[in-house]
Amino acid sequence: DAGITQSPRHKVTETGTPVTLRCHQTENHRYMYWYRQDPGHGLRLIHYSYGVKDTDKGEVSDGYSVSRSKTEDFLLTLESATSSQTSVYFCAISELGGNEKLFFGSGTQLSVL
Amino acid sequence: DAKTTQPPSMDCAEGRAANLPCNHSTISGNEYVYWYRQIHSQGPQYIIHGLKNNETNEMASLIITEDRKSSTLILPHATLRDTAVYYCIVHGGTSYGKLTFGQGTILTVHP
Numbered sequence: 442d443a444g445i446t447q448s449p450r451h452k453v454t455e456t457g458t459p460v461t462l463r464c465h466q467t468e469n470h471r472y473m474y475w476y477r478q479d480p481g482h483g484l485r486l487i488h489y490s491y492g493v494k495d496t497d498k499g500e501v502s503d504g505y506s507v508s509r510s511k512t513e514d515f516l517l518t519l520e521s522a523t524s525s526q527t528s529v530y531f532c533a534i535s536e537l538g539g540n541e542k543l544f545f546g547s548g549t550q551l552s553v554l
Numbered sequence: 555d556a557k558t559t560q561p562p563s564m565d566c567a568e569g570r571a572a573n574l575p576c577n578h579s580t581i582s583g584n585e586y587v588y589w590y591r592q593i594h595s596q597g598p599q600y601i602i603h604g605l606k607n608n609e610t611n612e613m614a615s616l617i618i619t620e621d622r623k624s625s626t627l628i629l630p631h632a633t634l635r636d637t638a639v640y641y642c643i644v645h646g647g648t649s650y651g652k653l654t655f656g657q658g659t660i661l662t663v664h665p
Contacts, residue, residue, distance in 0.1 A: 483656060483658075484653070486652050489652075500652070541586075541588055541603075541645050541653055542603065543590075543598075543653070545597030545599070547596060547597055548597055
C-alpha cells in the first residue's frame, strides 16, 4: 500500500471554528489532491498540488485553502467551518500528473455541528 | 471527460468470475478508461486502466471493445473481499487528478 497517512481520522468541531486536516506521504510523489465524498455526489476534487508551493483549485474549492511547504505534506484548512463541510475527506497522491493512477488515504471523517 | 454508465448493482458467487460492464459511448481518442473500487469506508483503490488494448494485472483484466464505446472489468475469481463499489471513469490526460467518480456499481460477492 502507498504510504499515505491522514490525520486526524475523525474530528468533531463547531461551526465557525478553523480546522486543518493533514496528509502525509512517504512516496515522494509530486502530485497531491484533496477530495471530499458525500452521499449522492461521489468524490469531488477540492484542491490539488503539483509541487511544493504549487497548488490549484478543484471543483469545490470555496471555503477551503491548502498549503504545501514540503513534498510530503499537504494541508487542507477550513478557515471557518460550516455544517455543509461535514463530509469524509480523502487525500490522494500520484506520481505523474495526467496519468490518473491515484493512491488514496484512509480518509478523515469531519463533523461540523 | 466522457460520461460513463454502469449498472447500479450486481451479484456474483464466490470463486466465479465477476464481469462488470461500463458504457462510455462519447469517449474521445485521447481518453483512457480507469477502474477504481471502494470498499466500505475506505479510500478508493486503483485497479487498472487502458486506452484501447486489453489490459491485465494481478487484480483484474480490462476488456475494451474495438470501437472503445464500452468496456468490461473482469475479476477472474471473486472473493468476499471483492465486495465493493466499482467505478468506471473515462479521463483524458489534461486535467490533473480531476477524476469524475459517478455512482458506480455495487458488487456483492456471495458465499
